[in-house]
Amino acid sequence: MRVNEKCVGCGQCTAFCKQDAIVVKGNAYITDKCTNCGICAFYCPLKAIEAEK
Amino acid sequence: MKINVIGAGLGGLLSAASLAIEGHEIEVFERLPITGGRFTNIEYHGFSLSTGALHMIPHGSTGPLGNLLKKIGADVEIVPCEPMAMIRIPANGSNNYKSGFKDISFNQFGSQFSMWNRLKLAILLVTTRRWPPKNISFENWIRKYLNEDSAHKTANSFCGWALSLTNRDVPAEEAFEIFENLYRYGGTGIPMGGCKGVTDALVEIIRSNGGKIHTNTEVSRIIVENNTARGVIADGNKHYSDVVISNIGHPFTRDLYDSYTINNAYEEKIDNVKSSAGIKTCLAADEPLIGHNGILLTPYCRRVNGINEVTNTDPNLAPPGKHLVMAHQSVRQEKIDKLEEEIEIGLQDLKEVFPNKKYEVILTQSYYDGWPVNRASSGSDIGNTTPINSLYVVGDGAKGKGGIEVEGVALGVMNTLDIIKQQHR
Ligand SMILES: Cc1cc2nc3c(=O)[nH]c(=O)nc-3n(C[C@H](O)[C@H](O)[C@H](O)COP(=O)(O)OP(=O)(O)OC[C@H]3O[C@@H](n4cnc5c(N)ncnc54)[C@H](O)[C@@H]3O)c2cc1C
Ligand code: SF4
Ligand code: SF4
Numbered sequence: 001m002r003v004n005e006k007c008v009g010c011g012q013c014t015a016f017c018k019q020d021a022i023v024v025k026g027n028a029y030i031t032d033k034c035t036n037c038g039i040c041a042f043y044c045p046l047k048a049i050e051a052e053k
Numbered sequence: 054m055k056i057n058v059i060g061a062g063l064g065g066l067l068s069a070a071s072l073a074i075e076g077h078e079i080e081v082f083e084r085l086p087i088t089g090g091r092f093t094n095i096e097y098h099g100f101s102l103s104t105g106a107l108h109m110i111p112h113g114s115t116g117p118l119g120n121l122l123k124k125i126g127a128d129v130e131i132v133p134c135e136p137m138a139m140i141r142i143p144a145n146g147s148n149n150y151k152s153g154f155k156d157i158s159f160n161q162f163g164s165q166f167s168m169w170n171r172l173k174l175a176i177l178l179v180t181t182r183r184w185p186p187k188n189i190s191f192e193n194w195i196r197k198y199l200n201e202d203s204a205h206k207t208a209n210s211f212c213g214w215a216l217s218l219t220n221r222d223v224p225a226e227e228a229f230e231i232f233e234n235l236y237r238y239g240g241t242g243i244p245m246g247g248c249k250g251v252t253d254a255l256v257e258i259i260r261s262n263g264g265k266i267h268t269n270t271e272v273s274r275i276i277v278e279n280n281t282a283r284g285v286i287a288d289g290n291k292h293y294s295d296v297v298i299s300n301i302g303h304p305f306t307r308d309l310y311d312s313y314t315i316n317n318a319y320e321e322k323i324d325n326v327k328s329s330a331g332i333k334t335c336l337a338a339d340e341p342l343i344g345h346n347g348i349l350l351t352p353y354c355r356r357v358n359g360i361n362e363v364t365n366t367d368p369n370l371a372p373p374g375k376h377l378v379m380a381h382q383s384v385r386q387e388k389i390d391k392l393e394e395e396i397e398i399g400l401q402d403l404k405e406v407f408p409n410k411k412y413e414v415i416l417t418q419s420y421y422d423g424w425p426v427n428r429a430s431s432g433s434d435i436g437n438t439t440p441i442n443s444l445y446v447v448g449d450g451a452k453g454k455g456g457i458e459v460e461g462v463a464l465g466v467m468n469t470l471d472i473i474k475q476q477h478r
Contacts, residue, residue, distance in 0.1 A: 009392060009419035012104055015095035026392030026419055042086050042269070045104075045424045 001036055003028045007048035013040035054477060057082065057285050057292055059272045059309075060300030062090025063459055064448030066255035067466045068298050069264055070125050072473075079264035080294070082287045084271040089252035090300070090448075091424070092459065099372040100415055102335050103248045105426070107379050108363045108370065109134075109348075110251075111215065111460050112234065113242025117453070118251075118463035127254040130245040132366045134347040137240035138359075140207060141351050141406065149353055150405040156349070186225040194225035206352035213358030213383035214348060215457050217331040217426035230455035238460075243346060243366040275299070275310040275444065282310075282444035296443050296473060302326070302428040302450025303435055316440035326450065329430040330384040330421035332356075332392070334399055338376045338412040341365065354402035356382040356395060378412065384421065392419050427458065434461070437469040443477070445469045 007028050014022040017040050021033035028048070041049040054077045058065045061083035073079045087093060091105025110118055114131035122129050136158055144153035186194055191212065195204050208220045208228070215231060216223060244250040259266060267287070274286040275297055284293035299306040303323050334357075336342070343349050346365040351357050360380040364371045371377040382399045384392070396417050420426050428450030429435065437451045453464025 006423070008421055008424050009417075010104070010424050011097075011102075011416050011418040012095060014416070015097040015102065025417055026396055045085060 001030050001034055001038070001041065002050050002052045003030060004048050004050055006046040007044075008046060010045065013044050013049060016040055016043045054078070054296060055294040056080075056296045056298060057294040058298045058300065059275075059285060059306070060084075060090065060448070061088040061252075061256075061266060061268070062300045062448055063092040063252060063255075064451075064462045064466055065090070065298065065300030066252055066259065067121060067463060068300075068447050068469060069266075070127070070255045070258040070262075071121070071466065071470055073259050073262035073264040074125055076262075079259060079262075080292060081259065081264065081266040082270045082272045082285065082292075083266065083268045086268050088256050088266060088268060089249060091420075092248040093252045094247050094249035094370075097335075097416055098337075100335065100337060100375070100377050101247050101249070101370040102377075102379075102416060102418075105420065106248050106459070107333065107361055107381060108243055108247040109361060110242050110244060111457050112238035113240060116234075116238040116463075117456055117460045117467070119242070121463045121467060122251065122254070125258060127251070127258060129251050129254045131242040132245065132346070133239075134241040134243060134345075134366075136345060136347045137235075138348040138350055139345070140210075141349060141353070142203065143353050150351075150408075154353075159350070186229070189225045191220040191223045191225045191228040194228075195220070203352070207350065210350045210352040210354075210358040213331075214350060214381055216430065217329040217381070217383040218430055219383060219385065222430070227455070231457055234455055234457075234460070241348065243363050245367050247363065247367065247370050272309065275306070275441075277310045277312065277441055277444075280312070280314065280440075281442040296445070296477060298469065299444065299446045300448045301446075302448060303439070303446050304450075305423075306439065306444070306446050310441065310444075312440065314440075319435075319440045322435045326429045326435065328422060328425035329427045330386065330389055331419070331426040332382045332384055332396055332399055333418045333420075334380040334382075334396070334403065335415045335418070336378040336380070336403070336412045337371065337415050338378055338410065339374065340411070341376050342378050342407050342410050342412060349406075351402070351406055354382075354399075354406060356399045357402040357406065358382055360403075360406065383426075384419070389421050434465075437465055437472065445472065 009026045011024040023029045058081040094101040138159035139156040212220045272285045276283045282297040343362040349360045364376045452461025456464040
């Protein structure tokens with residue numbers, strides 16, 4: 001998964017990631033714990049998380 | 054009547070619940086899998102953090118939101134903050150908290166000033182409540198009448214907490230309207246269950262009155278014919294209705310329809326809407342850091358404006374024996390590309406506010422632009438109607454005058470309900 005420039009750092013995604021794979025500080029950073037399950041993307045109010053191309 | 058609502062934030066849910074009770078056929082469309090927008094809980098490491106708000110209702114159970122919730126029978130308990138607010142001031146006239154501090158009550162605010170300024174403050178508070186100042190910022194008003202550094206700092210932390218703005222950006226008129234409302238409606242309260250306690254109660258009212266809420270369903274277009282809203286397109290399907298209520302602010306609403314006649318005055322107002330930005334830092338502690346359920350204003354911090362500890366009201370917002378502490382700092386527009394630095398300064402502030410205390414930072418959350426603290430900051434609201442008939446905007450991009458945060462949302466919703474009643478008999 002990839003975080004695009006629309007991210008504001010609201011932290012909503014990280015609360016829904018079961019792998020605890022997202023670190024948030026002014027912006028979301030997806031760590032290598034990510035399993036690409038895609039759940040976080042649904043919860044982002046700004047459509048800032050996309051599947052990697 | 055059939056009414057479609059775009060967005061299940063507080064504004065959308067309040068409107069939908071009120072109209073569902075009146076017997077209208079309601080459908081709410083929400084893009085996210087959850088309802089509540091920036092006013093609900095997110096569970097993180099056992100703590101009930103929030104999607105936005107600090108679990109506080111500015112005028113408690115007796116303000117516009119409290120009264121509207123009561124009127125529509127929402128099952129929410131709002132506990133008053135006692136004290137409403139304390140102000141942390143440095144010891145021995147210092148300019149920071151490093152060499153100690155004491156907390157004084159918000160009501161004793163004036164006691165920090167010299168005798169002469171105390172007298173002036175008393176007179177000013179009385180006269181300005183009656184004759185509010187016009188065309189001057191709160192900052193300049195204080196400079197003119199009461200040039201005390203502590204007054205500047207306190208006003209700034211109050212504006213930062215309540216509006217996520219600096220006192221430079223708040224018109225004095227608006228600031229006094231807020232003080233007036235604190236007298237009129239009463240002080241702050243915390244809903245049991247946090248923000249979610251409120252928005253879930255509204256969802257319950259909508260559902261039990263036959264209304265439908267579709268989550269994971271984004272509205273992609275508003276159907277407009279003859280300059281009148283006829284419904285919405287969601288998930289590729291057309292949903293016709295007599296009225297459309299949008300909870301997503303004027304600019305985003307405007308992007309959802311084509312208009313053949315451009316209303317320049319409205320377009321110009323939209324361009325002038327300014328959102329406010331902020332950072333919320335969530336802390337976990339074993340022992341209370343504040344010890345009461347009110348706001349701790351921190352005027353002598355570099356960034357942090359105020360802090361609360363909601364577990365003093367509802368212990369269930371944290372795991373057993375733990376406390377949830379949330380600090381808010383407003384962010385000036387020009388600092389938005391330096392958010393990490395701003396967060397860092399805020400964290401340093403907290404170390405000075407809570408020396409020798411043990412706590413853990415659970416999460417830092419920042420808000421601006423499309424997901425801000427307020428879609429329209431105080432003074433830049435543009436009302437609930439649009440140039441399109443039967444299309445109304447509610448929420449914190451269309452608040453009522455003088456109402457801060459969710460109180461303004463409630464005032465705007467009530468105004469919209471009145472207009473709908475008049476226009477669509
Ligand atoms: C850090 C912070 C602290 C705050 N603290 C407080 C506080 O303590 N007290 C207080 O009173 N206020 C506080 N506020 C402000 C308060 O949270 C907001 O004013 C309020 O929640 C706004 O509600 P709303 O209904 O206007 O909008 P929102 O909550 O933004 O709701 C809009 C909804 O519409 C949905 N949506 C958007 N586009 C579409 C579409 N095309 N189709 C379908 N759905 C869509 C969104 O997903 C969202 O759910 C705070 C805000 C922040 C960020
Ligand atoms: S939910 Fe979206 S905007 Fe918020 S931090 Fe995560 S990626 Fe960024
Ligand atoms: S894709 Fe799944 S595992 Fe990866 S960050 Fe998102 S929620 Fe977590």
